[in-house]
Amino acid sequence: MHSSKRALYCLFFVFLMPVSLFVPPTKFLWSSFDSWFFHTCNSYVAHHPVQRIFWALANIKITDLFGAFFLVGCFIIYILEGEGAERRKRIAQFLYMLIWFEITILLSKQCLNPIVQYFSICRHGPSLTTPETSYFLSQLAPWQKVKDFSHSCFPGDHATIVFQWCGFICYFLGKKRGVPITLFSIFFLLPRLISGAHWISDLLVGSLPIVTAALFLATTPLIMDKIMHLLYRLVGYTTQTGDPHVHLQTSS
Numbered sequence: 001m002h003s004s005k006r007a008l009y010c011l012f013f014v015f016l017m018p019v020s021l022f023v024p025p026t027k028f029l030w031s032s033f034d035s036w037f038f039h040t041c042n043s044y045v046a047h048h049p050v051q052r053i054f055w056a057l058a059n060i061k062i063t064d065l066f067g068a069f070f071l072v073g074c075f076i077i078y079i080l081e082g083e084g085a086e087r088r089k090r091i092a093q094f095l096y097m098l099i100w101f102e103i104t105i106l107l108s109k110q111c112l113n114p115i116v117q118y119f120s121i122c123r124h125g126p127s128l129t130t131p132e133t134s135y136f137l138s139q140l141a142p143w144q145k146v147k148d149f150s151h152s153c154f155p156g157d158h159a160t161i162v163f164q165w166c167g168f169i170c171y172f173l174g175k176k177r178g179v180p181i182t183l184f185s186i187f188f189l190l191p192r193l194i195s196g197a198h199w200i201s202d203l204l205v206g207s208l209p210i211v212t213a214a215l216f217l218a219t220t221p222l223i224m225d226k227i228m229h230l231l232y233r234l235v236g237y238t239t240q241t242g243d244p245h246v247h248l249q250t251s252s
Contacts, residue, residue, distance in 0.1 A: 010216040014209045021205045034199040038126040039133065041194045046135040056141035059148070059191040064158070067188035071165045074181050078173055085237055090172075092231035096218075097168045099227065104164060104214045108157070112210065125150035127196025137195045148195035155206025156198050159189050163203075163211040171219060 020026035045052045079090040127134040137148045170178030
């Protein structure tokens with residue numbers, strides 16, 4: 001895709017998607033979709049005892065750690081599959097991802113959060129917004145400590161991390177591996193949606209545009225080539241001519 005057209009699409013998505021959540025008539029559409037999605041999913045924990053137990057277990061920190069190990073493990077397997085110079089290149093790619101995780105978190109905390117507070121965008125999660133029609137998982141499964149509410153749910157920090165990791169996996173590992181991993185990773189976002197800690201729009205309108213902007217910058221050749229050049233030298237990856245290989249070749 002032409003770079004200018006790619007930038008235009010990115011700007012359109014990053015700026016207009018969040019705006020659509022707060023201006024009519026799209027505000028009403030998002031509100032209706034949020035309410036329908038939450039109450040449809042949340043009702044399962046009340047009427048299905050097995051699902052109540054399942055989502056209570058899925059909503060604990062150990063499950064979050066399992067999700068993190070899964071995503072990191074997928075990339076570690078990708079690294080170990082390479083040999084020699086190829087493995088060193090993949091290690092550099094992994095380090096590049098870690099750098100952008102720190103950049104995204106820093107920008108989110110230092111830039112986005114003040115904007116959210118300034119415009120009074122902070123909002124409660126669905127369970128606190130509609131307590132009379134919500135089923136609190138912490139009350140239905142008191143034997144387990146779960147997160148089923150939030151006083152400031154926009155955007156979804158947990159979803160931002162998962163989305164960004166999946167984006168990099170698709171970029172470096174290719175769609176053949178990246179798409180199945182991404183689909184499986186969606187599971188780790190569901191517990192907080194079902195329990196009432198987040199609206200679905202927190203993810204689609206909050207987290208996703210942030211990740212889109214981060215991935216756009218991270219994959220821009222001018223930025224990527226310079227940082228990857230340094231990382232290649234750090235891990236000792238060179239081509240047969242002895243020069244660091246700058247332009248990335250991603251998997252298909």
